[in-house]
Amino acid sequence: MANMTLTPTQFVPEASKEDEVPAIGATIESRRHQIFPRLTEQEVRRLHRFGSVRTYHNGVRILEAGHTTFGMVVVLSGRIAINRYDGLGNSAFITEHGPGEFTAEVSQLAGRPSLVNATAVGDVEALVISAENLRALVIAEAELGERIVRALILRRVNLIEVGSGGPVLVGPPGHPRLFQLQSFLTGNGYPHTLLDPKEDAQARSLCDYYQPTPDDWPLVVCPDGSVKRNPSNADVGRCLGMLPELDESKVWDVIVVGAGPAGLATSVYAGSEGLSVLALEQRAYGGQAAASARIENYLGFPTGISGGALAGRAYVQAQKFGVEVAIPAAAARLLCDTYPLRVQLADGTCVQGRTVVLSCGARYRRPSLANIKQFEGRGIYYWASRIEANLCRTEEVILVGGGNSAGQAAVFLSGHAKKVHMVVRGEGLKATMSTYLIDRIRATPNIELHTHTEIVALEGDEEGLKQVMLRNNAAGTEKLRDVCRVFLFIGADPNTDWLGDCGVDVDPQGFIRTGHDVTKAQCRANFENGIYPPDQPERAALETSVPGVFAIGDVRAGSTKRVAAGVGEGAQVVSQIHAFLANLPAAR
Numbered sequence: 001m002a003n004m005t006l007t008p009t010q011f012v013p014e015a016s017k018e019d020e021v022p023a024i025g026a027t028i029e030s031r032r033h034q035i036f037p038r039l040t041e042q043e044v045r046r047l048h049r050f051g052s053v054r055t056y057h058n059g060v061r062i063l064e065a066g067h068t069t070f071g072m073v074v075v076l077s078g079r080i081a082i083n084r085y086d087g088l089g090n091s092a093f094i095t096e097h098g099p100g101e102f103t104a105e106v107s108q109l110a111g112r113p114s115l116v117n118a119t120a121v122g123d124v125e126a127l128v129i130s131a132e133n134l135r136a137l138v139i140a141e142a143e144l145g146e147r148i149v150r151a152l153i154l155r156r157v158n159l160i161e162v163g164s165g166g167p168v169l170v171g172p173p174g175h176p177r178l179f180q181l182q183s184f185l186t187g188n189g190y191p192h193t194l195l196d197p198k199e200d201a202q203a204r205s206l207c208d209y210y211q212p213t214p215d216d217w218p219l220v221v222c223p224d225g226s227v228k229r230n231p232s233n234a235d236v237g238r239c240l241g242m243l244p245e246l247d248e249s250k251v252w253d254v255i256v257v258g259a260g261p262a263g264l265a266t267s268v269y270a271g272s273e274g275l276s277v278l279a280l281e282q283r284a285y286g287g288q289a290a291a292s293a294r295i296e297n298y299l300g301f302p303t304g305i306s307g308g309a310l311a312g313r314a315y316v317q318a319q320k321f322g323v324e325v326a327i328p329a330a331a332a333r334l335l336c337d338t339y340p341l342r343v344q345l346a347d348g349t350c351v352q353g354r355t356v357v358l359s360c361g362a363r364y365r366r367p368s369l370a371n372i373k374q375f376e377g378r379g380i381y382y383w384a385s386r387i388e389a390n391l392c393r394t395e396e397v398i399l400v401g402g403g404n405s406a407g408q409a410a411v412f413l414s415g416h417a418k419k420v421h422m423v424v425r426g427e428g429l430k431a432t433m434s435t436y437l438i439d440r441i442r443a444t445p446n447i448e449l450h451t452h453t454e455i456v457a458l459e460g461d462e463e464g465l466k467q468v469m470l471r472n473n474a475a476g477t478e479k480l481r482d483v484c485r486v487f488l489f490i491g492a493d494p495n496t497d498w499l500g501d502c503g504v505d506v507d508p509q510g511f512i513r514t515g516h517d518v519t520k521a522q523c524r525a526n527f528e529n530g531i532y533p534p535d536q537p538e539r540a541a542l543e544t545s546v547p548g549v550f551a552i553g554d555v556r557a558g559s560t561k562r563v564a565a566g567v568g569e570g571a572q573v574v575s576q577i578h579a580f581l582a583n584l585p586a587a588r
Contacts, residue, residue: 035154037147038100039074044127046144047074050137051129056120063103063118065165066223069111069241071134072104072148078124084165085117086193087221088202096121102148105155109135109319112241113223115165115191135322153316159191166191167236170203171218174464176377177230178218179387184233186387187284188242188327189312233283233328234347242327246351251340252278254577255353257331258495260287261563262553263359264314265570271321273574278351279323280343282330286311287361288492288554289563291383292405293412296436298564308385310563331360334502336546354584355577358504358512358544358551359570362492367400369458379465380458381487384409389416392485396421398468400455401489402429407437409489410447420447421481423470425454455486494555505545511557514550515541540576542569548580 039047053076056062062073065085073080075097082094082103094116097103103118111131129137138145159165167185171178173196185192195203206227212219216229222239237243254270256263259281267279284290292307301310318325329349335342340352364382366372372380381388384399389412397417399410402424414420422441428451429438441447450470456478457469468486471478494510505513505521513521518539542550552569554561559569 031154034147034150035158036095036097036101037151038098039102039144040100043144044074044076044100046141047127047129047137050133051127054126054128056124056126058120058122060120060124061117062120062124062126063114063116065115065117066113066225068114069131070104070114070128071108071111071131072102072129072137073118074102074127074129075099076125076127078126079121080124080126081119081121083117083119084115084159084162085223086165086168087223087225087227088168088206090202091117102151104134104148104152105159106152106316106319107156107241109138109149109152109316110325115159115223132322135320138320149316149320153312156189156191160189163191163193166193166223167240168193168195168221169218170195170197170206170221172196172198174378175217179377181218181220181231181233181236183385183387184236184284184328186385187286187290187308189308189315190240190242237328243329244324244326246278246324246326246329246345246349248350248352250352252276252351252353253581254278254355254357255280255341255343255351256357256359257343258282258287258359258361258553258555259285259315259318259325259327260359260361260553260566261289261311261314262566262570263287263357264311264318265567266357266359266552266573267318267323267325267570268314268321269571269574270577271318271323273578275574275577277318277323278353279318279325280329280331280345280351281325281327283328285315285325285327288364288383288405289566291385291409292563293384293408295408295563297434307563332498334499334504334549336502336549339548341548355548355550355580357573357577358496358499358549358555359553359566360495361554362494364488365491365493367455367488367490369455371458375458375460375465375486378463379460379484379486381485382489384413384487388485388487389413392417394418395485396481396483397485397487398423398455398470398481398483399487399489400424401491402426402432403489403491404434404437406489407433407441409487411437411440411444413487414444414447417485418446421450421483422447423450423453423455425452425473427451458486492554496555502546502549504549504551507557509557511559512544512551512555513557514544515539517557518543518545521545540579542573542576543580550576 080097084092197203197207220228220231253275254277256266256279259279267277270277289307290311294304296304330346331343332346333344340354341356342350342352344350396419398421400423410420410422452474453472456471459467465484468481468483496506496510544551550573552573553566
């Protein structure tokens with residue numbers, strides 16, 4: 001994989017594509033006053049203690065997309081022009097900020113690179129606030145902070161909606177790696193643009209210049225202009241600042257492995273209580289819960305909320321409280337032979353923590369079909385977001401699974417697909433699914449439930465899945481269906497095979513034992529080995545067999561596999577972390 005930096009004008013047919021894209025997405029046009037609030041003179045005066053005043057002359061580039069890291073720039077006098085910009089040199093005007101208005105979006109809470117260009121229009125005097133001080137501001141100034149954070153979130157939503165800014169993905173439609181990168185960026189709420197070389201002149205020029213081989217797809221143009229050939233998720237994360245360089249000498253109070261609902265809850269509560277927190281997530285914040293089209297039994301949301309929206313709010317909360325979130329950062333080993341504890345990442349980086357919270361969840365379970373990997377991303381999917389839904393318009397699809405996640409996905413897909421064939425091996429849904437979802441499925445005319453049924457074969461070619469063989473085990477019959485999209489919601493296996501070096505105790509299914517379960521297991525082992533007395537000290541409810549290592553959420557043995565339960569455990573573990581840290585010897 002080669003990385004090069006291009007000159008933007010090489011691939012822009014005109015000098016600029018100024019104003020080709022509307023500045024504000026249609027669905028949030030009515031919220032312009034919230035996206036671009038104007039602060040009063042009194043409010044601006046209150047902000048002075050968080051920043052320093054600087055002067056910029058006409059035409060000076062204050063912020064450069066993909067390069068400048070900052071917190072917030074508040075205009076005191078003059079005006080600042082804001083333009084979306086991508087690494088190909090395309091620019092589109094968004095707005096001008098005048099006195100009392102400010103630059104920033106959610107990336108700036110963590111000091112990530114800017115997604116826009118900001119240029120002084122005339123001489124400008126501005127209050128420049130660092131990312132660290134921006135976080136202090138939104139906490140210290142509660143009412144004002146609420147308005148600022150709302151604006152930051154809506155600005156990101158707007159960038160996503162208009163489909164401009166961020167990286168540019170170039171490749172043939174339907175290419176599995178293109179789909180995987182698009183899914184990765186969408187799962188992390190990151191704006192991006194897709195270009196087809198057959199349809200777009202810029203994309204053709206880029207391909208003519210780089211001459212990509214089949215193994216080079218897709219090409220990714222980062223906001224700073226660098227071009228990557230078939231990059232990994234980690235490569236893309238680095239070029240966007242989502243995966244920062246981690247200081248291996250720093251000792252964190254808490255390292256959270258997994259940023260699903262449980263891990264995000266720990267991050268928010270620990271960060272809000274002054275602990276230094278590093279959250280490591282291997283794919284996208286929100287975990288499997290983020291794939292839920294609608295969660296209707298979560299307390300406080302009577303009309304329901306999508307898993308992505310719930311996770312996105314929690315992610316912003318974590319950034320607000322100073323949590324360092326690294327995505328994608330896959331934990332490969334947990335090392336407990338010395339203290340502090342160490343987590344080694346897949347890229348070899350080793351980070352240190354006084355405590356480690358395991359909220360690493362589970363891996364999607366695959367059926368035992370010989371060629372299933374061949375079609376992953378090209379007909380086989382393990383979640384159902386709008387990206388996947390848009391692929392199956394007017395098509396019949398198959399969805400396998402009988403749990404709540406499967407039910408939510410079936411209802412969601414029924415609004416896009418021609419028909420959803422829901423396949424379960426049991427005699428129905430009553431034993432595995434909430435009643436309200438069963439009723440909704442029954443009331444949806446284009447969902448057909450197939451009981452006592454499973455997939456026994458997949459057929460297709462290099463372009464993707466073409467046919468699926470279903471077997472009805474009760475009738476002993478098989479039927480071949482011309483279906484190109486299959487969604488698998490058949491559960492998951494605990495993500496614990498990387499914990500062997502540390503000796504974290506797990507049950508026969510691989511889930512992590514905590515609290516009294518650890519004590520019972522150790523007493524039993526001691527008794528069977530003739531060790532007396534067999535008693536063991538009682539552990540904290542969420543503490544594993546290794547002191548200072550805790551487990552929460554779906555990966556914990558005996559946990560309730562629900563979003564609300566995971567969030568509760570994520571909050572509960574923080575008090576146990578405080579107790580552990582308080583009892584450490586002074587030398588530690």
